[in-house]
Amino acid sequence: MSISSGLTGFAVSRWGDDPWALGSWSLIGRHGTPRDRIGLGTPVSTRLRIAGEATHPTRAGMTHGAYEQGADAGAWAAGLGHRRVAVVGAGMAGLAAARALVARGVEAVVFEARDRIGGRTAGVDVGGTGFDLGANWLQQYDDNVLARLAEQCGLTVVATDFTDPLVLGSAVSTTKTDAAGLEDELRSRLAAAPADASIQDVLDDWLRSPAPWAPDVIRRFVDAEIVMDTGAPLSWLSARHGFEPGVGEGDRWIVGGYRLLTDHLAAGLDIRLSHPVYRIEIDRQVTVNGEDSYDAVIVTVPVPVLAAGTILFDPPLPAAHRTALDHLGAGRVEKVILRFDRRFWPVHGYYRVHGPEPTSVSEWLDATPADGIPTLVGLFAGPWLAGLWTGTDSAVARGAAAVFRAASAGHDCGW
Numbered sequence: 001m002s003i004s005s006g007l008t009g010f011a012v013s014r015w016g017d018d019p020w021a022l023g024s025w026s027l028i029g030r031h032g033t034p035r036d037r038i039g040l041g042t043p044v045s046t047r048l049r050i051a052g053e054a055t056h057p058t059r060a061g062m063t064h065g066a067y068e069q070g071a072d073a074g075a076w077a078a079g080l081g082h083r084r085v086a087v088v089g090a091g092m093a094g095l096a097a098a099r100a101l102v103a104r105g106v107e108a109v110v111f112e113a114r115d116r117i118g119g120r121t122a123g124v125d126v127g128g129t130g131f132d133l134g135a136n137w138l139q140q141y142d143d144n145v146l147a148r149l150a151e152q153c154g155l156t157v158v159a160t161d162f163t164d165p166l167v168l169g170s171a172v173s174t175t176k177t178d179a180a181g182l183e184d185e186l187r188s189r190l191a192a193a194p195a196d197a198s199i200q201d202v203l204d205d206w207l208r209s210p211a212p213w214a215p216d217v218i219r220r221f222v223d224a225e226i227v228m229d230t231g232a233p234l235s236w237l238s239a240r241h242g243f244e245p246g247v248g249e250g251d252r253w254i255v256g257g258y259r260l261l262t263d264h265l266a267a268g269l270d271i272r273l274s275h276p277v278y279r280i281e282i283d284r285q286v287t288v289n290g291e292d293s294y295d296a297v298i299v300t301v302p303v304p305v306l307a308a309g310t311i312l313f314d315p316p317l318p319a320a321h322r323t324a325l326d327h328l329g330a331g332r333v334e335k336v337i338l339r340f341d342r343r344f345w346p347v348h349g350y351y352r353v354h355g356p357e358p359t360s361v362s363e364w365l366d367a368t369p370a371d372g373i374p375t376l377v378g379l380f381a382g383p384w385l386a387g388l389w390t391g392t393d394s395a396v397a398r399g400a401a402a403v404f405r406a407a408s409a410g411h412d413c414g415w
């Protein structure tokens with residue numbers, strides 16, 4: 001690493017390529033509705049239920065939604081009188097399911113494909129301090145079961161105002177008042193769209209008569225709100241249902257990362273790491289990978305992993321569940337953690353940088369409060385990723401750092 005870059009440490013996510021994720025979080029495509037989420041989470045039989053973040057009708061794509069669905073599925077299996085239950089996946093939903101089972105006196109065996117727990121929360125040490133390459137924030141903080149757990153565990157959390165980014169390096173700037181007006185207009189256009197319209201359809205229509213806003217202001221707003229929030233092509237996302245709630249409703253990031261919660265949740269559970277599940281047979285019992293028998297199974301793997309057929313179900317999943325999988329999908333948002341020898345950016349907390357092309361966007365958290373060492377956490381989405389997220393982690397980190405450095409050049413660092 002070149003000393004002149006000022007970069008002293010880094011970590012890079014690869015959610016798009018990761019066979020156990022194949023994307024970042026679940027989304028509703030143009031032919032889908034929230035009923036697909038409910039359909040996917042409806043028990044297949046008394047012995048099989050799917051329960052990950054994607055099955056939450058209103059809190060999908062978030063850790064507390066995953067936790068709630070897992071806990072509900074665990075209570076469901078115990079309520080049916082099952083005594084031994086397999087759980088597939090040791091992410092937030094799987095951990096919650098296993099805990100709910102064990103709390104009711106049911107034996108739970110958790111199969112996890114990776115050699116670590118946490119799923120799309122992924123703790124890493126960078127320069128001796130813990131960060132997360134997946135989820136960072138407790139969203140909807142006031143009504144978030146994991147926020148209450150974080151409080152009980154005495155964790156330090158720091159608020160982020162997503163409505164007040166410092167936009168760096170962009171000729172197009174939006175005031176807070178503009179943003180509020182744009183959001184109202186966007187929401188009402190999306191709500192009024194035909195049932196199978198995409199967000200791109202709505203945007204194209206809006207740009208035909210953009211007044212009182214300049215077209216670039218609208219495009220940048222959509223990039224910041226929807227592309228950054230989904231990482232999916234606008235032409236795939238459902239206009240009515242593809243822009244779901246979550247961000248901007250009271251977000252606080254966990255200093256030290258989510259593993260402070262997942263380690264707590266996993267304590268005492270029977271978790272078999274490096275045990276991918278590839279076959280689930282259901283007859284009078286459930287057989288996992290042709291070996292052990294269980295009374296029931298709770299499957300918490302991400303939607304694209306299920307849709308790819310990574311797990312063979314015998315009998316196959318019913319048509320309603322397969323349709324739900326067709327209607328749902330996931331986008332790609334990647335994260336980079338960058339540590340520097342000095343802070344060269346203005347003190348603000350949260351930043352946005354738009355890319356060279358439309359629908360390329362990144363947002364940045366100043367994570368220096370973690371331990372006082374200058375640190376940025378960057379999230380990238382859109383076509384930018386195809387160019388930036390190639391090569392080694394070091395190349396990605398340098399490329400991402402260069403993006404932020406160039407955008408912040410000329411801004412007073414405030415120190």
Ligand SMILES: Cc1cc2nc3c(=O)[nH]c(=O)nc-3n(C[C@H](O)[C@H](O)[C@H](O)COP(=O)(O)OP(=O)(O)OC[C@H]3O[C@@H](n4cnc5c(N)ncnc54)[C@H](O)[C@@H]3O)c2cc1C
Pocket residue numbers: 013015020021023024025051052053054060061062063064066088089090091092093094111112113114117118119120121133134135136137138139275276277278300301302305310311333334335
């Ligand atoms: C970059 C990024 C940033 C995010 N930021 C936030 C945030 O700030 N706040 C927030 O609330 N949410 C955030 N999220 C979303 C959040 O991380 C997820 O919604 C949540 O963690 C999903 O939990 P889950 O248990 O449903 O799925 P997962 O965490 O994906 O757990 C599923 C588990 O199943 C395992 N698995 C997969 N296939 C198999 C198999 N065949 N056999 C056995 N095991 C298998 C996986 O390895 C994984 O451990 C973010 C996600 C990403 C990627």
